[in-house]
Amino acid sequence: MKRYLIVWTALLFFAGSAFGLTLKKYGTFHFEKQLENVYVMHGPVVAPDEANEGFMNNPAIIEGEKGLIVIDPGGSYNVGKKVLQEIEKISKKPILAAINTHKHGDHWFANKALLEKYPNLKIYAHENMIREVKGGEAQKWFNILDRLTHNLKGTDQEFAYPNQALKDGDKIEIDGEKFVVFHPVMAHTDTDLMILHENSQTLFLGDNVMKGRMGAFDASSSIFGNIRTLEKLLNQKPYRLYVPGHGLSGSRDGTITPYLHYLQSVAKWAQKAYDDDLEAYEVKPMAVKELDAYKAWDGFSYALGRHLMKAYEEIEMKDAEEE
Numbered sequence: 284m285k286r287y288l289i290v291w292t293a294l295l296f297f298a299g300s301a302f303g304l305t306l307k308k309y310g311t312f313h314f315e316k317q318l319e320n321v322y323v324m325h326g327p328v329v330a331p332d333e334a335n336e337g338f339m340n341n342p343a344i345i346e347g348e349k350g351l352i353v354i355d356p357g358g359s360y361n362v363g364k365k366v367l368q369e370i371e372k373i374s375k376k377p378i379l380a381a382i383n384t385h386k387h388g389d390h391w392f393a394n395k396a397l398l399e400k401y402p403n404l405k406i407y408a409h410e411n412m413i414r415e416v417k418g419g420e421a422q423k424w425f426n427i428l429d430r431l432t433h434n435l436k437g438t439d440q441e442f443a444y445p446n447q448a449l450k451d452g453d454k455i456e457i458d459g460e461k462f463v464v465f466h467p468v469m470a471h472t473d474t475d476l477m478i479l480h481e482n483s484q485t486l487f488l489g490d491n492v493m494k495g496r497m498g499a500f501d502a503s504s505s506i507f508g509n510i511r512t513l514e515k516l517l518n519q520k521p522y523r524l525y526v527p528g529h530g531l532s533g534s535r536d537g538t539i540t541p542y543l544h545y546l547q548s549v550a551k552w553a554q555k556a557y558d559d560d561l562e563a564y565e566v567k568p569m570a571v572k573e574l575d576a577y578k579a580w581d582g583f584s585y586a587l588g589r590h591l592m593k594a595y596e597e598i599e600m601k602d603a604e605e606e
Contacts, residue, residue, distance in 0.1 A: 312326060312327075314373050328529050328530050343355065351376050381405075382406070385476065390422070390528065408445035409450065411466075411474040416442065421439075443594045455504070462481065464478050471500070473504070500589070548574055552567075567591060571584070
């Protein structure tokens, strides 16, 4: 009987290992090969909650000849440990560097698990992100995610801040893998990096693009800036792969266009409210009707109201500056 239990326990362990990162409610997640040496683990497209344990972004790996580069490892120390297990199923090569796309903790708090295993790890981010997370943004996001997920134990004993500052247009090369970073001055936040992996022609968009869920726009963000950023990308020669911060990766039009269309509609209805001397909430029913295709996106109704108000405020500010 004892031998049977040992064998059964071992089988369960190896089965869990083979199937990937398992979340009770949302299923199992693992890294999937997208291009030659690019892997993405697409998290559930939902807001943080206890069931997803704070994992809902898209961690990515670029495999070089001698090691790995990780982009946005996830939203907590505990998530990071699980992501590390999944990384090691793809390759036993060491992690040489990590890159964070922006200040929101659901993308970078898992740095802690990477640094625990690789104490000298270089972690790159935009200089604004490094300044802001050290200035209180990390604690703010810890409080949010801890309240929603109850899975932040070990994350904040000492935040694993990025330690290598980047700015718009910087180029870095790691293990023969070449990257160029772009910083929209103010889009999803004022700390964003979009990361081009030149070798594979993959563009990591961060939360400047989402697919299947709605994001938040705070005081450091701009809906109109986000629109300009995405319109510019649509006018450029396309890359082979686009990886959003949340939702499935794909072609330029399949990945960028849906979110851009949503933001453009929000901007249009906010402008109508302003021009007709209405409140933002008064045009929401018309916007909902126009955006019927997005009703299944996580958080649609709640987020739409907030996005209309945000766009309305930006229009008011711009009008005041021009007077």
